[in-house]
Amino acid sequence: IAGITQAPTSQILAAGRRMTLRCTQDMRHNAMYWYRQDLGLGLRLIHYSNTAGTTGKGEVPDGYSVSRANTDDFPLTLASAVPSQTSVYFCASRGSSGGSGGYTFGSGTRLTVV
Amino acid sequence: GENVEQHPSTLSVQEGDSAVIKCTYSDSASNYFPWYKQELGKRPQLIIDIRSNVGEKKDQRIAVTLNKTAKHFSLHITETQPEDSAVYFCAALGGDDYKLSFGAGTTVTVRA
Numbered sequence: 001i002a003g004i005t006q007a008p009t010s011q012i013l014a015a016g017r018r019m020t021l022r023c024t025q026d027m028r029h030n031a032m033y034w035y036r037q038d039l040g041l042g043l044r045l046i047h048y049s050n051t052a053g054t055t056g057k058g059e060v061p062d063g064y065s066v067s068r069a070n071t072d073d074f075p076l077t078l079a080s081a082v083p084s085q086t087s088v089y090f091c092a093s094r095g096s097s098g099g100s101g102g103y104t105f106g107s108g109t110r111l112t113v114v
Numbered sequence: 115g116e117n118v119e120q121h122p123s124t125l126s127v128q129e130g131d132s133a134v135i136k137c138t139y140s141d142s143a144s145n146y147f148p149w150y151k152q153e154l155g156k157r158p159q160l161i162i163d164i165r166s167n168v169g170e171k172k173d174q175r176i177a178v179t180l181n182k183t184a185k186h187f188s189l190h191i192t193e194t195q196p197e198d199s200a201v202y203f204c205a206a207l208g209g210d211d212y213k214l215s216f217g218a219g220t221t222v223t224v225r226a
Contacts, residue, residue, distance in 0.1 A: 031212050033213065033214075035216075040123075040218060040219075041218060042120075042203060042216045042217055042218040042219045043158070043203065043216040044216075045213055045214075045215070048212075048213055050212055058213065059115070090157065090158070094212065102148045102160040102163055103148075103158075103160070103214060105157040105158050105159075106157065107156075107157050108157055
């Protein structure tokens with residue numbers, strides 16, 4: 001693993017099913033984030049974690065949950081998928097504490113809910 | 115929370131001309147402003163950033179300016195080339211938290 005890895009790359013999911021998107025980083029970054037990207041809406045924050053053991057809600061958290069049991073992993077779970085959750089999901093991490101330092105993004109997961 | 119607005123949503127320029135993208139932010143405590151480039155089907159990549167104690171930063175053909183009083187910042191690309199065609203996102207990092215808020219993006223097309 002080099003950097004930040006997301007899995008799966010893409011997924012077609014039946015509505016009502018449960019799905020976990022995986023995100024792992026090997027940079028020992030404290031902060032991790034989940035964004036969804038929809039055309040014309042940019043990147044919208046779903047959930048975040050400033051450090052292992054803590055999580056917080058972003059601007060579009062409904063229907064999603066996260067956990068941060070350790071520094072490296074930050075999975076995103078859709079408990080019961082709906083078509084409006086069709087999107088491209090990006091995980092990101094940031095190493096600097098305090099107000100500086102850019103994000104490193106994963107390669108994304110394209111999710112289609114049918 | 116922070117609100118970032120980005121204009122224009124699309125921009126078409128002739129190769130060799132300049133491109134300018136403008137963003138405004140709402141939280142006066144924001145102190146870090148990165149710009150990301152996203153090519154089709156790829157992840158966003160950081161191309162340049164600026165911190166609130168600096169007014170301008172340049173890296174080869176790209177530059178970013180920041181006006182803290184007016185709460186706006188801009189990306190300037192000079193001598194545009196076809197490989198500059200992409201979606202560009204501005205972002206702002208709030209003063210009290212460590213979450214980036216993104217603009218909606220600008221699709222830049224460089225015409226050969």
